[in-house]
Amino acid sequence: MFKNIQVKICGLTSLEQAQAIAARGVTALGFICLDRSPRYIDPGAIAKILQALPNSLLTVGVFVNHSLDEIYDIAHHTGLKGLQLHGNESVEFCQALRHALPEQVLIKAIQVRDAQALERAKTYDQTVDILLLDAYHPQQWGGTGQVLDWSLLQTFQPACPWWLAGGLKPENIHQALTMANPQGVDVSSGVERSPGIKDIFLVEQLLDTLTEANYRLNNYP
Numbered sequence: 001m002f003k004n005i006q007v008k009i010c011g012l013t014s015l016e017q018a019q020a021i022a023a024r025g026v027t028a029l030g031f032i033c034l035d036r037s038p039r040y041i042d043p044g045a046i047a048k049i050l051q052a053l054p055n056s057l058l059t060v061g062v063f064v065n066h067s068l069d070e071i072y073d074i075a076h077h078t079g080l081k082g083l084q085l086h087g088n089e090s091v092e093f094c095q096a097l098r099h100a101l102p103e104q105v106l107i108k109a110i111q112v113r114d115a116q117a118l119e120r121a122k123t124y125d126q127t128v129d130i131l132l133l134d135a136y137h138p139q140q141w142g143g144t145g146q147v148l149d150w151s152l153l154q155t156f157q158p159a160c161p162w163w164l165a166g167g168l169k170p171e172n173i174h175q176a177l178t179m180a181n182p183q184g185v186d187v188s189s190g191v192e193r194s195p196g197i198k199d200i201f202l203v204e205q206l207l208d209t210l211t212e213a214n215y216r217l218n219n220y221p
């Protein structure tokens with residue numbers, strides 16, 4: 001019996017790697033729009049990559065406390081289909097963004113430090129399309145390779161779909177999915193040679209592990 005899973009590989013910086021990973025049937029690719037990140041890619045480069053990718057792919061821009069105007073301009077310039085808010089954005093901010101860009105898939109990331117963070121996550125579940133649970137790190141917003149406490153997630157059932165992130169890699173993805181039951185997973189540093197440079201072999205290993213565990217990759221939605 002197959003189980004469906006959506007897979008996002010995040011932190012792409014080159015067309016060649018984006019095309020190679022898209023060809024493996026992943027659901028989504030993420031592009032970091034925070035210029036302090038080692039995985040930053042500028043909007044012009046994102047736009048060029050997006051033109052060469054299949055239409056079925058969900059292309060996601062990752063933002064951290066950007067203003068609504070900045071996100072709006074980048075979304076229009078690039079053609080990104082999804083917007084991931086990875087900072088302290090409020091529910092009200094998400095509502096305003098939803099109103100300004102109704103066509104885009106809205107993802108809110110929450111850094112999970114304890115069970116309270118899961119309650120906070122649920123306050124967004126009527127407003128966004130996907131909740132993304134990531135590991136907490138005191139200095140960094142994301143792409144940290146830190147794992148969160150999966151045992152907290154066994155009963156997590158928000159009103160919208162949710163994806164698991166945080167230190168996922170070929171060696172631990174199966175165990176993570178036996179402890180938590182997300183609709184999708186989001187992976188960055190666990191399939192990287194260095195920040196922003198993916199290791200296609202590790203991406204394949206990750207996807208093979210999922211296939212061997214009877215997961216079938218799905219497009220969004």
Ligand SMILES: O=C(O)c1ccccc1NCC(=O)[C@H](O)[C@H](O)COP(=O)(O)O
Nearest residue numbers: 010037141142143144145166167188189
């Ligand atoms: O990846 C970054 O550099 C980054 C910087 C600032 C905000 C978010 C960032 N990444 C967001 C992602 O969606 C990552 O895939 C997610 O944090 C998981 O990363 P990892 O633990 O390395 O798999």
